[in-house]
Amino acid sequence: MTSTALLTDRYELTMLDAALRDGTGHRRSVFEVFSRRLSGGRRYGVLAGTGRVLDAVTRFRFGGPELEWLAAEHVVSPATIDWLADYRFSGSISGYREGELYFPNSPVLTVEGSFAEAVILETLILSVLNADSAIATAAARMVSAAHGRPLAEMGSRRTQERAAVSAARAAWIAGFAATSNLEAGRRWGVPTMGTAAHAFTLLHDSEEEAFRAQIEAMGADTTLLVDTYDVMSAVETAVRLAGPELGAVRIDSGDLPVVVQAVRARLDELGATGTRITVTNDLDEYAIAGLAASSVDSYGAGTRLVGGSGHPTAGFVFKLVERADDDGAMRPVAKKSVEKAGSGGRKWAFRRLEDGVAVEERVVVADDEPTLADARALVVPLVTAGTPDPAHVGVEGVRNAREHHARVLAELPPDAMRLSGGDTAIPTVLR
């Protein structure tokens, strides 16, 4: 079990050290994760990473290597080293289900415990949620732009090697059909896909030999990459070798609408009417939307997807919103400074629906969860007394998140699917 404990900003531990020293570290505290706005005028955000947060919190333990390094570097005092050696998060975490939509000021995650045990999770929780939600949000836009045609995530090479695995997971939750990333398949149960690159064609003495080798290894229903030399010749060679059972051809360059039209016509002339066309050239939601009228059967999205389509982080912050006084009474707290003022108090959230269509994100400050008519409660328990709910973690958590996402996306008004920047699909009302 790899420790996640040092995936942390130094100031979390120096704050911890000072708070343990003066006794305030034991004050009961409530931290809230929210985003002040949606990047790029997006209409909605897609929360992803929750299951990975719960897993990472479970592995947030300080073992020998971590403690020795912290002691040698004098990051914290010896008393705090002892405290960290026994550390295990024993508080509670509640929040939006993974895959849920969010809007400005949606309280997507709430962490409750002592200040000491909760504050040190800040960096790790934000790293996971900011990265995964940025990609899930971009992915959801691409899925809606594709109007039902399947999308494969293939951006592993365009993002850090471990980030690639979580990117594939996030895209799958937001409706992608598959990934190229094998570890995402093994770790999270995401279907994997892929057949061959240009190097395979160049390795062989001719394109024909390469295609023949691929068909022998993978069968006639494989996907042949047809743009290493001349696309139309490659299409002819492909159908000649594989027959009309050829699964698909992939096009990775050129002016796609024009090339796709020519390839479709030639495939049909050759009798390969069932052979599909997949395109994979730096696609984002706008390029995908621009191919709506083309005979494309599926898309591969890489660079732009794993970069959050221009917005690689979701903008979530982790803020102390309530903490105990010396007498134990809870007190709402908030920063007051320019442009980053917060709103104190423990919060709950509801999505109000009219005739099954979402109309409002209602956020309510209250100690205990209120009830609201005609509204879906958004905050659910995720971790109780340090133990994660199994429905939200591992492969099962990912599957549930994907299903939940599809369900709640269907609640949005049709206008929410516009790709242009503008107002959020529904307003957030804080009561």
Add this chain to the structure above:
Amino acid sequence: MTSTALLTDRYELTMLDAALRDGTGHRRSVFEVFSRRLSGGRRYGVLAGTGRVLDAVTRFRFGGPELEWLAAEHVVSPATIDWLADYRFSGSISGYREGELYFPNSPVLTVEGSFAEAVILETLILSVLNADSAIATAAARMVSAAHGRPLAEMGSRRTQERAAVSAARAAWIAGFAATSNLEAGRRWGVPTMGTAAHAFTLLHDSEEEAFRAQIEAMGADTTLLVDTYDVMSAVETAVRLAGPELGAVRIDSGDLPVVVQAVRARLDELGATGTRITVTNDLDEYAIAGLAASSVDSYGAGTRLVGGSGHPTAGFVFKLVERADDDGAMRPVAKKSVEKAGSGGRKWAFRRLEDGVAVEERVVVADDEPTLADARALVVPLVTAGTPDPAHVGVEGVRNAREHHARVLAELPPDAMRLSGGDTAIPTVLR
């Protein structure tokens, strides 16, 4: 030793399977990593990640969990499963030193071996180099914009949790002074920094109590965060409690040039003339340049840095440029398609200097390394017969990369430091 073997696109393994089956997998092959252009009209790129590539290649082994999953999913044939079980890269890797500058078509990494053993490294090598170089390039621009004032990397929360560690490493190589990320300190020897967040102030009954607790734990030369409530009152409280020995104040919001000027004046009035001012509000190279005339002593950069300042990936590709025929003769190969045509043949590179100033990136196609007068040879051996050179890996590799970067950056013409988009600092000439 965590395996890196499944941090791979599925098509690498399906190509491998087909190439082993028809015998072409044993053809001697040369793969080259290069970038067709620099993102965003940048003047130069900074190569980072090489040491992590060498480490990742060493850990590219298929153990029980990987092989069982590949077999169960039928990704490859049983014969290929056996081949993977024995896999260990035995070829050679050469390339630019980590920290080196690069330009369009610079051959930054060359991998030689059988097609089979080399092709399956593609995804992993690109993931590492694309992510790390994007961040190092953005970091170098911020460093030059800061004109000698130190910069701290603090973007962990705005990128995936493991990507955060490599981001801190890349920024350090490109001249940053420190990071907030503890694991980057432990794993790569990057100096770490950080004191407290707003939550620490909000935890206490007053700002004064928070500051007192921090000074008791960390000493008077700590950095106090002064923008939780009212900046000027906080500055007064800070100096009253810490005295003129107060190390620094940190400002994380507001109109920085205005606030900084007022804070500097107040600190000086209070006699805290040695107290430094650090600012940390979503800075990029342009915001840093805009603070050149302000009394800022150091900067913290996060969100924009780890997002590559708008360009989160470096655009490196991994292309087969030469491979053996059946008779063993090596043959240059290249893709011919629209907009992505390559240039075949094994390449070497030199930086031509005149009076110590770089004037040209000279790339030469040749089997063996030529010599060139008045030029620095850029390609060095990194892995020989599967074994990495220790000077390029681990903590020593990072230290060497940082030193090398500073040295070669100083060779660029002054014009190269312009932040605006435009031509590269020197042209690449392919002979």
